[in-house]
Amino acid sequence: MWNGEIETLCREHMREIQTKRLKSVVRRCYENVPHYRESLDSHGVSPDDIRSLDDLVKLPFTYKNDLRDHYPFDLFAAPRRDIVRIHASSGTTGKPIAVGYTRADIELWAECVARSLACAGVTSDDIIQIAYGYGLFTGGLGLHYGAEKLGTTVVPISGGNTKRQVMLMRDFGVTALACTPSFAAYMAEEMRDSGFLAEDFKLRIGIFGAEPWSQSMRHEIESKLNLCAVDIYGLTEILGPGVSCECPYQCGLHVFEDHFLPEIIDPDTEELLPEGEIGELVFTTLTKEAAPVIRFRTRDLSRLYYEPCACGRTLVRMERIMGRTDDMLIIRGVNVFPSQVEAVLLSVGDVDPHYQLIADRSARHMDDLEIRVEMSEALFNDEIRKIEDVEVNMRKEIESALGISVKVKLVEPKTLPRSEGKAKRVVDRRDL
């Protein structure tokens, strides 16, 4: 364990730490961020009302929209000169959300990722290949700092270039791989197609996250890559990767709850749900300086377990993400919203677009996104070539808006399902 003292703390002591930190973060938000001050005031809550963890429910939620509305820096609780880094995640209409980190936040992040990697079984003897994208996306740099802190030998290869990934993995004798599960599966195919055997590699641990995946996919990746695959969870709004991570027992993700306080609520009634019940995951950051968030609605569905794990950790465990409460799709680690597609369709001349996003997972375990668009007067032409031009143009525009490759399929009018007048915009056929 990277931080055995915290990771095996008894519940009572953990609650003490959490209570102290919760009081402090609420006060800091109230005093430094106008949005939180207004929000608490309008809910009739004062920082003085927060005396125990049970008072958490008195606090108003923070939504993704709040982060978007205060883009870029208006939710920061630390002065700009103290911010040493900014990450950003994709937004619905081209407008992203920005999250700042102070030096202490970067240190905290590295600590959480070091814990995550250690939890997965990685040690300083390992060589880790980080095949998450480096850049504004939190995946690459997040894993990187944690792995260095742990003392692991880091191969900061970033995403893409599968052949090179496989070559270096073999040449360097890489023992741990961090990337999205779909990319891991894709690399496994690449290895096989290149004539390699699992014995040609020294892989033993896979740390996969940034998109939902199923148990059957885990088993397949494990057998193909001959490693133990664990799930790592995180989101830019809260931190990035390292909010929680599985251990080799693979029975839920250990939440680093001394820094990130989880709750499960009913997404409709917004009531707190008891242990073991499925609902929306809500996080409050307890220690972050630059961009603390109070009761952030993740839209991720999960449940919590408080009994200690066989690995010895007493940290609360969350079930792997079971779905999304809204229409958002996560495709190859990228957030995709139907509204982004709609904006593009309007811009290419479709007056009243009827469309549907269909996510599927191909035989190679890559997430595919097909966008079906109903043919309309504005788009229809008697010539196949011109229709194909429309299709290609649409595809390019959508790809540039979403940042991932998609397939566009034009369909006949009134063929996409509509329920009670409201279109069903998203179909997720992936077995998650």
Place this chain on the structure above:
Amino acid sequence: MKVKQVSIFLENRQGRLAAVTMVLGSNDINIRAFSVADTADFGVVRLIVNDPNRACDILRANGFMVTMTDVLAVEVPDKPGGLAYILEILQKARLNIEYLYAFVEKRSDNALVIFRLEDIDTALKVFQENNVCLAPSKEVYQL
């Protein structure tokens, strides 16, 4: 001289073409000539019918995506080199053909070929200058 052609967008799946012909048949629309152009995912069916305006209305009312296009019905000598002769005229005038397809029926002794051209008005003039016979639309609809 221009002939109105009805074009329908269809997904490339079972029963779609049958659906079009059934709707037209039950409304007494007679198909005079047709062609289908397709890709893996979709196709466009082009029809010459006895009453293009009514056919369009009926198809729209039945949920089909329809458009009307002007084409030319060109009489092509029914003998070796007949079509080559017509195409040569167009080539000399540098006129592009989008597509063409033939009628099953003949008009007098000539084959009848539907031409969809990039520039229909110039093509009309060129055909007339070269004494190429075009079938009048009314006759085409009733063939």
